[in-house]
Amino acid sequence: xxxxxxxxxxxxxxxxxxxxxxxxxxxxxxxxxxxxxxxxxxxxxxxxxxxxxxxxxxxxxxxxxxxxxxxxxxxxxxxxxxxxxxxxxxxxxxxxxxxxxxxxxxxxxxxxxxxxxxxxxxxxxxxxxxxxxxxxxxxxxxxxxxxxxxxxxxxxxxxxxxxxxxxxxxxxxxxxxxxxxxxxxxxxxxxxxxxxxxxxxxxxxxxxxxxxxxxxxxxxxxxxxxxxxxxxxx
Amino acid sequence: xxxxxxxxxxxxxxxxxxxxxxxxxxxxxxxxxxxxxxxxxxxxxxxxxxxxxxxxxxxxxxxxxxxxxxxxxxxxxxxxxxxxxxxxxxxxxxxxxxxxxxxxxxxxxxxxxxxxxxxxxxxxxxxxxxxxxxxxxxxxxxxxxxxxxxxxxxxxxxxxxxxxxxxxxxxxxxxxxxxxxxxxxxxxxxxxxxxxxxxxxxxxxxxxxxxxxxxxxxxxxxxxxxxxxxxxxx
DNA sequence: ACATATTATAATGTCGTACAAGTTGACAAT
DNA sequence: ATTGTCAACTTGTACGACATTATAATATGT
Numbered sequence: 001x002x003x004x005x006x007x008x009x010x011x012x013x014x015x016x017x018x019x020x021x022x023x024x025x026x027x028x029x030x031x032x033x034x035x036x037x038x039x040x041x042x043x044x045x046x047x048x049x050x051x052x053x054x055x056x057x058x059x060x061x062x063x064x065x066x067x068x069x070x071x072x073x074x075x076x077x078x079x080x081x082x083x084x085x086x087x088x089x090x091x092x093x094x095x096x097x098x099x100x101x102x103x104x105x106x107x108x109x110x111x112x113x114x115x116x117x118x119x120x121x122x123x124x125x126x127x128x129x130x131x132x133x134x135x136x137x138x139x140x141x142x143x144x145x146x147x148x149x150x151x152x153x154x155x156x157x158x159x160x161x162x163x164x165x166x167x168x169x170x171x172x173x174x175x176x177x178x179x180x181x182x183x184x185x186x187x188x189x190x191x192x193x194x195x196x197x198x199x200x201x202x203x204x205x206x207x208x209x210x211x212x213x214x215x216x217x218x219x220x221x222x223x224x225x226x227x228x229x230x231x232x233x234x
Numbered sequence: 235x236x237x238x239x240x241x242x243x244x245x246x247x248x249x250x251x252x253x254x255x256x257x258x259x260x261x262x263x264x265x266x267x268x269x270x271x272x273x274x275x276x277x278x279x280x281x282x283x284x285x286x287x288x289x290x291x292x293x294x295x296x297x298x299x300x301x302x303x304x305x306x307x308x309x310x311x312x313x314x315x316x317x318x319x320x321x322x323x324x325x326x327x328x329x330x331x332x333x334x335x336x337x338x339x340x341x342x343x344x345x346x347x348x349x350x351x352x353x354x355x356x357x358x359x360x361x362x363x364x365x366x367x368x369x370x371x372x373x374x375x376x377x378x379x380x381x382x383x384x385x386x387x388x389x390x391x392x393x394x395x396x397x398x399x400x401x402x403x404x405x406x407x408x409x410x411x412x413x414x415x416x417x418x419x420x421x422x423x424x425x426x427x428x429x430x431x432x433x434x435x436x437x438x439x440x441x442x443x444x445x446x447x448x449x450x451x452x453x454x455x456x457x458x459x460x461x462x463x464x465x466x467x468x
Numbered sequence: 469a470c471a472t473a474t475t476a477t478a479a480t481g482t483c484g485t486a487c488a489a490g491t492t493g494a495c496a497a498t
Numbered sequence: 499a500t501t502g503t504c505a506a507c508t509t510g511t512a513c514g515a516c517a518t519t520a521t522a523a524t525a526t527g528t
Binding site: 270271272286289300301302303304305306 | 478479480481
């Protein structure tokens with residue numbers, strides 16, 4: 001029997017995609033029992049190994065639940081997993097900055113209120129590292145991210161920390177900008193301004209001035225947004 | 235040979251936990267090659283099926299990558315998957331409200347600026363639904379969530395929408411509050427006040443008043459925070 | 469001696485069969 | 499009508515075999 005599946009990617013991963021599509025399309029609705037392994041074997045002309053690996057993958061993804069002796073069921077409330085933040089174009093970069101603009105100012109404010117001395121040590125280390133590399137466009141991305149993450153940690157809200165960790169260094173525009181638009185010059189004055197902004201944020205948190213921290217973070221991100229907005233038409 | 239594993243959960247899921255622990259502990263560091271399937275078989279006295287299912291699960295989780303003919307490797311940048319928002323205690327409920335307080339006001343502001351007529355239709359439908367059920371403590375959770383999600387959609391930022399979808403109805407305090415603290419009375423005056431707050435938010439977005447929308451959302455969540463803070467010592 | 473095929477080896481990918489364990493429903497016995 | 503037993507089906511586990519791919523060792527030709 002001619003299988004629908006091609007032999008380029010692994011069969012199981014193809015079957016994963018196929019089943020995922022069927023679930024997305026609504027052929028298998030939440031709560032439904034999907035066909036048994038035997039039936040899937042014959043339907044797609046693959047071995048039980050492949051079927052089981054596929055189901056195993058979807059289960060790890062939270063889309064399926066299996067019960068021995070009964071069958072595999074589509075999860076009733078599939079966990080919408082947050083896609084990784086991989087900006088592919090300029091529009092996405094701007095959306096990410098806007099996203100950060102929505103909550104990072106408040107995070108900085110909370111951090112200014114709540115930071116402990118231990119937080120301050122960590123924050124100082126990250127800030128110093130960033131400061132020393134902030135004029136090197138090739139190596140300041142990671143320290144930049146670490147600095148912002150340290151602020152989230154100083155806010156002592158586990159959900160904010162998790163979000164920060166999930167975002168990852170990709171949210172720093174420069175991690176992608178030179179790929180999307182290599183013609184943008186590495187403007188030294190721009191880098192110096194950013195360094196000053198980071199310092200404003202840092203000082204406000206050290207001095208426990210929530211309002212100033214919010215304002216500094218907001219201004220920092222708004223400048224970033226304005227800078228990259230120029231190149232939207234790329 | 236006596237296996238380390240107990241026979242209560244499935245062998246593969248136990249092995250998943252074991253390997254995940256080894257990775258977390260640092261025995262296998264990012265980029266490292268983990269032992270071959272053959273070696274894992276003998277080490278844990280399980281069949282290759284179990285080993286492969288375990289690896290398959292970890293791969294779907296983004297912790298492992300396999301290359302045929304080479305081996306399985308710990309992902310270099312493991313995707314920090316955002317845990318589902320399942321508040322287990324009062325402290326978590328407050329953290330979630332604080333989390334929402336950090337970004338929802340700005341979302342409302344953006345929505346007020348950017349909402350289209352189509353958004354308005356959707357928003358009105360959700361608001362009317364919520365309004366009609368807002369005095370029934372048992373059935374207003376979902377409409378409440380849908381209303382807030384509609385606002386995120388009106389902001390037209392895909393990342394904000396994704397975050398809203400990921401959060402899910404669990405972020406509405408009442409979805410969990412009666413379980414954690416059933417002694418909290420269903421105060422009608424409180425429900426009426428919330429209804430008024432929702433209306434303020436809705437009006438501001440309809441009238442395209444970003445500042446008012448931000449303020450209304452902020453006030454709404456702050457009231458919520460204040461209300462539940464009373465019961466923190468539960 | 470060096471560069472290039474060839475081969476050997478080891479690892480994951482796929483297949484088939486068999487049995488274990490859990491669930492469900494039918495059916496008979498009481 | 500309730501209970502007990504059994505049969506059929508489904509997922510979980512095990513084992514053995516071969517296919518496919520990548521790496522390293524070896525052989526070969528110049």
